[in-house]
Amino acid sequence: MESLKPTIEEIASVANYLWQKGWAERNSGNISARVTGMLSSGFQISASPDVSLLQESFSRLAGDLFLVTGTGCRMRDVYQEPEDHILLIRITTEGDRYEILFPVSEKIPDLQPTSELISHLMIHQYLKEHKPARKVIVHTHPSELIALSHSPVYKEERVLNRLLWGMLPETLILVREGLGVVPYRTTGSIELARASIRALRDHDVLLWEKHGCLAVAPSATEAFDLIDILVKSADILFKCLHAGYTPEGLTDDQLDELRQRFNHT
Ligand SMILES: [Zn+2]
Incomplete structure (x- = not known):
């Protein structure tokens, strides 16, 4: 996870900006980042990762890794405890499921990705094909x-x-x-x-x-x-x-x- 730390810290900083600006009441807003290829080779993936079905198929994102803020998470909490409120997920090779690779948070044991995950993945799929340098999505109010x-x-x-x-x-x-x-x-x-x-x-x-x-x-x-x-x-x-x-x-x-x-x- 060490290699993802700068990206996690940047997401946390931006979460703080959104909160300080008054754009992130309660749990509003979400952030996701495509981080495929940024994981160090020594990272050990959990032996039995949680696997969840997606309602859409994302074949062009198969194998891709994403950092995403958790559902119900407040941006001010993402800032203060990023590793308890940001998840690392991987789209399976079939593109119809995702695995939660991190965290296994003791604080929020059943933490799931943002409820807007499908929208984020649809947009990431578009970006990967048409605007590949744009790897981060920020939504706020x-x-x-x-x-x-x-x-x-x-x-x-x-x-x-x-x-x-x-x-x-x-x-x-x-x-x-x-x-x-x-x-x-x-x-x-x-x-x-x-x-x-x-x-x-x-x-x-x-x-x-x-x-x-x-x-x-x-x-x-x-x-x-x-x-x-x-x-x-x-x-x-x-x-x-x-x-x-x-x-x-x-x-x-x-x-x-x-x-x-x-x-x-
Ligand atoms: Zn919104």
């Missing part, structure tokens, strides 16, 4: 962005991205494709996962209408950063509105200049 998705005007993807890019230059520089807005679907449903995969073709950060955000990136920290910069923009927007004026925002010419200078199309 940033209030400012959820609030914007309650507005029929702001939840229109083109309008929302123009607005957020206009609040400060770094938003366009760092989130060049903007937010992908996913229309409301039931939490944890296959439909939500499918709609997310469609939106991930053009984006790395999604806004699930009236629910939260999902970001994909090479690391948990980078996934957090994508959401954080967008929340910063939303926060500036709300501060202006609370102060009683509509923000001017960067002009089209200023945004175009940024695109050219930072080579964005």
